[in-house]
Amino acid sequence: MAPDDEDAGKDFPVVCEDCLGPNPYVRMMKIPRGSECAISGRPFDVYRWRPGSDARYKKTVVCKEIALAKNVCQVCLLDLDYGIPVAARDAALGRAGGNALPSSSVNRDFAVNAIAKKLDEGEDAYEHGEKERNNELLMRLARKKPYYNKNKSPICTFWLRNACTRNDCPYRPCNGDTNMPELSAAPELRKQNIKDRYFGTNDPVADQMLKRAKEKMENRKLTPPEDTSITTLFIGNVDPERVNEDDIRGRFYRYGDIKSIRVIGNKKCAFITFTSRAGAEKAAEDAAFNLEINGVQCRLQWGKVMEKKSTGDKGPTPSPAPTVMMMAPGVAPPADGTNPADLPSHMAIPMPAPSAVGAKVAYPSQDPTAMGAISKEVKE
Incomplete structure (x- = not known):
């Protein structure tokens, strides 16, 4: 497909980011009317490409109209916006699954032609609603980052039987890639039908995703506090x-x-x-x-209740600091029990006691050795 083709954007397949691969420059091969759609049975243009050097070749399996009717990828049939199976998306949105197309070939062709007419007129074949953006379960199931591991080459069936004799086998693990989580998966997850995946019925992968998400939602429920006054x-x-x-x-x-x-x-x-x-x-x-x-x-x-500070548990009121009488030089100390207020100013200088031994005084006038600490009458 030439880059300057006017119909390049119109003919480009509907493919998710995972199937395109990490390389932004993808070289595709277009096969006009190369196969029949796996859902509608109509012939369509098949695109084939390799999403990476260590990936297998991928191709479209359904036509563009069928993919846009469900908003899914033409290759993996996963939702284009959330990267999850159709059954999981419809279950999260409360939609009833089942066949979206009539069973007879004539009515099925009429339905596909109606979808193609909508696309030609610029309308969306799949209706997005406000319910999708506010759905908590759907946001939980949605894939936040690309997942390119599904593009890896398949597992060698001869290796499973211990009978692979090829020296350059392109399949795993003969090609050196020993990461094969598919072997540990449940047997029912390996058997999926294309029609069941598209219509959202009998999909074991979607059932497992929904079960796991509901268990996490139940474990994360907030337990109300015992105090009923907390609102x-x-x-x-x-x-x-x-x-x-x-x-x-x-x-x-x-x-x-x-x-x-x-x-x-x-x-x-x-x-x-x-x-x-x-x-x-x-x-x-x-x-x-x-x-x-x-x-x-x-x-x-x-929220939590703020603990109020009780005013009745303040403890004993600290007693005032004792007053120490600093006697002037040459003056005999008074008798015990004498009130310092009854003494003349030239006999005693009342001072507050330091709070600790070696504490620094606040003012120079409180230091008896400093100038001005002794009254002038005593000096004379």
Whole structure:
């Protein structure tokens, strides 16, 4: 296919990133009307390429109209947006699986022609809804990074029987790649039908994914605290530049009346308080698994009761520091029990005692050896 062909973008196959491989420059071979679609039975243009030096050759198995009707890849039949089987996607969205095309050949051709007409008019054959972006289970099942291991060469069947005699066998593990997780997989996962995978029925891989995701969701449920007076939830990882109080209120208003919302920008967290405990429990149960606000992935926890400082346990009041009488030179000390206030100013200089031995005095006038510490009358 020439790069300057006007119909290059229109004729390009619907293929996911995993099947294309890590190399951005892919060389494909186009075979016009090279095979029949595995779903509709109509002839279509087959594309064949090799996604990597250590990968096997891949080719399209269904026509473009059939792939766009389910929003799946023409090669692996996985969802183009989330990289998961159709059965797992439809189960997360609550859609009923089954045949999307009529059984008879005449009605099936009519349905495929209707899909092709939509595509020619610029319409989408598969309807995306708001429910997909807010579905927590679907976000959990979605594949976040490309997975190129599925492009590796298949396992050598002669090696499995210990009978491979080829010196340059291109299959695993004869080619040196000993990483073969397929051997440890359950036997039922190795048997999949193309039609069952496309229509989302009897797919063992999707059933295993759903089972594993539901178990993780049950383990991550927040346990409500025993104190029923707690109606506050803690929201962590809050970006103050992208998430504000109105965004949090718009995400949690559906669970009940909100008493207050407090966003702490420097700590990147927020606190939301409901008027009732039932609203807080419903929000914790529904949003604890996958909380996303304005594209920011946040985490949710129950708030804690702030321990109030009790005023009755302050302890004994410290006694005032004793007063030490510094006697002037040549003056006899007074008798025991004499009040320093009754003594004349030339006989004693009242000073507060240091709090510790060797403590530094605060003012020079408190030092008896400093100038001005002894009264002028004593000097004279």
